Amino acid sequence: MPRFSPGDRVHIEDLGKPGHIRIPWYVRHKDGAIERYCGSYPNPEDLAYARRGQPSVDLYRVRLRQIDLWPDYAGQAQDTLDIEVYDHWLSPAEGSS
Amino acid sequence: MTMRGSRFVSHPADEQPVIEGHEGAEYYDLMTAATRELLIERGFLEQAEIDAVVAKLEAPRAEWGALIVARAWLDIAFKTRLLADGVAAAAELGFSIKEAQLVVVENTANLHNLIVCTLCSCYPRSLLGQPPWWYISKTYRARAVREPRQVLKELGLEIPPDVELRVHDSNADMRYLVLPMRPDGTDELDEAALAALVTRDAMIGAALAGRESRQALGGDASGS
Numbered sequence: 001m002p003r004f005s006p007g008d009r010v011h012i013e014d015l016g017k018p019g020h021i022r023i024p025w026y027v028r029h030k031d032g033a034i035e036r037y038c039g040s041y042p043n044p045e046d047l048a049y050a051r052r053g054q055p056s057v058d059l060y061r062v063r064l065r066q067i068d069l070w071p072d073y074a075g076q077a078q079d080t081l082d083i084e085v086y087d088h089w090l091s092p093a094e095g096s097s
Numbered sequence: 098m099t100m101r102g103s104r105f106v107s108h109p110a111d112e113q114p115v116i117e118g119h120e121g122a123e124y125y126d127l128m129t130a131a132t133r134e135l136l137i138e139r140g141f142l143e144q145a146e147i148d149a150v151v152a153k154l155e156a157p158r159a160e161w162g163a164l165i166v167a168r169a170w171l172d173i174a175f176k177t178r179l180l181a182d183g184v185a186a187a188a189e190l191g192f193s194i195k196e197a198q199l200v201v202v203e204n205t206a207n208l209h210n211l212i213v214c215t216l217c218s219c220y221p222r223s224l225l226g227q228p229p230w231w232y233i234s235k236t237y238r239a240r241a242v243r244e245p246r247q248v249l250k251e252l253g254l255e256i257p258p259d260v261e262l263r264v265h266d267s268n269a270d271m272r273y274l275v276l277p278m279r280p281d282g283t284d285e286l287d288e289a290a291l292a293a294l295v296t297r298d299a300m301i302g303a304a305l306a307g308r309e310s311r312q313a314l315g316g317d318a319s320g321s
Contacts, residue, residue, distance in 0.1 A: 022269045024215050026242065038198065041270045059270055061200075066245075066264075075246045078261045084269035 002058050002087075008034045009093035010062060012085055020048030023089050027081075031093045032064035035082055043086070058087035157226040159297035161192055162274060165224075166300065167292035170279045176203075183274060187224060195223035196272040202265060203276040204302070209256050210275045211249065211302035213241035214267040221272035225297060232301065242266060252303050275300050280307035 004010060014028035015021075022044050037060055042053025066079040073079070136142040165187055169176035179186035183199025199221055202210040214220065218233040231237050240248045245264050246256055256262050265273050277299040283291060298304035 022216065024266070024268060026215075027266075038271055041197065044269065061271070070243060074244055075262060076258055076260075079245070079263070080261060081242060081264045081266065083266040084271055086269070 002037045002060075004034045004037070004060060004087075004090065004092075006034050006036055009096035010034060010060075010085075010090045011093045012062065013089050013091055015089060017045065020045055023085060024083075026069060027062075027064065027083055027085070030064055030068055032062040032068075035061040035063045038084065041086075060085055060087070060090065062090070154222075155226065157222060157224055159225050159295075159300065160292065162221075162225045162297070162300045163292040163295035164288070165190060165192070165274070166276055166295045166306070167288045169276055170291055171288055176276070179276070192224055194221065194272075196221055197270045198272070199224070199274055200265070200271045201274045201276050202263070204278045206260075206278070208261045208263060209302065211241060211245055211262065211264050212267055212273045212275060213238060213264060215239070215242055216268050219267040219272060221274055224272075224274070225300065229297060229301075249303065252298075253308075254304055275302040277302075277306040280305070283307075 009031060010033070011031050012023065012027050012029065015023075037058065040056040040058050043055075043057045044053065047053040061082050062085045063080055063082050065077075066073045066075055066081055067077055069081060133142075133147065137144060137147075165179065168190060169179050175186060175189070178189070179201050180203060183201045184194045184196075186201075187194050187199060204210055212220075213232075215238045218228060218238075220228040220232065222228075237248065242264055245262055249256055249262075267273050277295065279291070280294060283294065286294075294307040296304055296306070299306045299308075
C-alpha cells in the first residue's frame with residue numbers, strides 16, 4: 001500500500017547521501033503534490049554498487065511549481081515540473097494532513 | 098574543485114559552472130577499443146557478437162514512435178490506452194519497450210510538455226533509438242529545468258504566455274514520450290502520412306509536429 005495518493009502535498013527531503021542519488025539538488029527542500037504512484041522499484045542507490053536493491057522502494061511522480069523551484073523564474077506562474085521521487089525522500093508537507 | 102568530503106553536505110556557492118567538453122573522451126574511446134580488441138584476441142568474444150549487439154541497439158528509431166503518435170491521433174480509444182499505459186499500448190503495435198514504463202504526456206492547446214534528464218541522458222531508447230546530441234548536452238540538461246521557455250525559444254519554439262509549460266525530469270525509472278498536437282489541416286491524411294509529420298524533437302517536446310526545430314542551443318553546448 002503506497003504511503004501517498006495523487007494530490008497529496010509532500011516535502012522532498014535532503015538526505016545528504018553520497019553516491020548514485022536520483023534526487024537532484026534543485027528539488028530538495030521543496031514542496032509539491034503527488035502526480036501518480038509509479039510502482040515499486042529496486043533501490044538505485046543500492047543497485048549502483050552491484051547489490052540487489054532490495055527491498056524495492058515506492059516511486060512517485062511529484063509535481064512542483066517552477067516559481068517554487070526558482071525564486072527568479074522567468075517563465076509563467078502556471079509553469080510546472082514533474083519529477084520522480086522515491087518514497088524515502090518524501091515526507092508529508094507541513095500543514096497537510 | 099570541491100573538496101571531496103564537503104561535496105554532499107551542502108551545495109557550495111563557488112562550485113564551478115557546468116562546462117561541456119570532450120576532456121577524457123579520447124581516453125575512454127581508446128580504452129574501449131583496446132578492451133574490445135583484447136577480448137576478441139583472447140577468444141572471449143567475436144566481432145560478430147559485438148556487431149549483433151550494436152545492430153540491436155541501433156534498430157529502434159524515431160519513426161517507431163511516430164507511428165504510435167499517428168495511431169493515437171486517429172484512434173481515440175488507442176490514445177486513451179496509450180496515456181494509461183504506454184508500454185502496453187506500444188505492444189499493441191508490435192513495439193517492445195524494454196524500459197520499466199513509458200509515461201506518455203499529451204500536448205493540448207493549454208499545456209506543452211518538455212522532456213529532459215538532468216542527471217544523465219535517460220530516454221526511451223528501445224523505442225526511439227538514440228537521443229539527439231543536444232539532449233545529452235549539459236547545457237540542455239541544466240537549462241531545460243531552469244529556463245525552459247528560453248531554451249525552447251532558442252530551439253525555434255515559442256510557448257504562448259497563457260499556455261502551461263510542464264517539464265518532465267526523467268530522473269529515475271520512467272521514460273517519457275510527448276504526444277504532440279495534431280497539426281491543423283491534416284484531416285485528409287492517412288496514418289503513414291501523419292506519422293511522417295512527427296519528428297523525434299516533437300516527441301521530446303522541443304518542436305511541434307509538422308515543423309522542424311532549429312536544433313541549436315546557446316551556452317557551452319559543443320555536441321558529443
